[in-house]
Amino acid sequence: MQDAVSAIISKIKKLDKEQCIVAIDGRCAAGKTTLADSLNSVLGCSIIHMDDFFLQPYQRCEARLNEIGGNIDYERFLDEVILPLKSKKAFSYRSFDCHTMGFGKKVNIVQTDVIVVEGSYSCHPKFADIYDLKIFIDIDKKEQISRIEKRNGSEQLSQFINRWIPLEEKFFDYNKIKNKSDMVFEIK
Numbered sequence: 001m002q003d004a005v006s007a008i009i010s011k012i013k014k015l016d017k018e019q020c021i022v023a024i025d026g027r028c029a030a031g032k033t034t035l036a037d038s039l040n041s042v043l044g045c046s047i048i049h050m051d052d053f054f055l056q057p058y059q060r061c062e063a064r065l066n067e068i069g070g071n072i073d074y075e076r077f078l079d080e081v082i083l084p085l086k087s088k089k090a091f092s093y094r095s096f097d098c099h100t101m102g103f104g105k106k107v108n109i110v111q112t113d114v115i116v117v118e119g120s121y122s123c124h125p126k127f128a129d130i131y132d133l134k135i136f137i138d139i140d141k142k143e144q145i146s147r148i149e150k151r152n153g154s155e156q157l158s159q160f161i162n163r164w165i166p167l168e169e170k171f172f173d174y175n176k177i178k179n180k181s182d183m184v185f186e187i188k
Helices: 001-017 034-042 062-066 075-088 141-152 156-176
Strands: 022-025 046-049 091-097 102-109 116-120 133-139 183-187
Touching: 001 022, 001 034, 001 062, 001 133, 001 183, 022 034, 034 046, 034 116, 034 133, 046 102, 133 141, 141 156
Parallel strands: 022 116, 022 133, 046 116, 133 183
Antiparallel strands: 091 102
């Protein structure tokens, strides 16, 4: 992970921007949150988690889940994150909690030199143009399954294998997310 952090910091410095907005997208359990946290420990950046933007109950319909990239609340992300990011002022958004199927804590975001948006679907075409740097983290399938089972338990593993991973793969393939990324890291 340290090599990735060093390479990303070097790339950010080369961009020579007053503020750099970074997206970390990639397959589930590949280490997107870990990479974002590692960048934060070095750069003191603000982190926005796409997991806070899962679909609300009223949005979870067959049509929406069949839409490529439709299983995140991109409307709310556009309103509560993208628009405020463009203003370059501090803002907050509401996190969505999948366990309670309702809104959880309020998340406060300070405009720092580097802002990281991490999570699957962070490079969604509806807002990908805001990023100065797009990163994709890939992972070996066996390692992915092992990490998901360790993190989420064997009961939820089948839901990832049968539902969430196929939706992500469809999104990645259709939008060529990996190919459009500025940096790609492979986890073996």
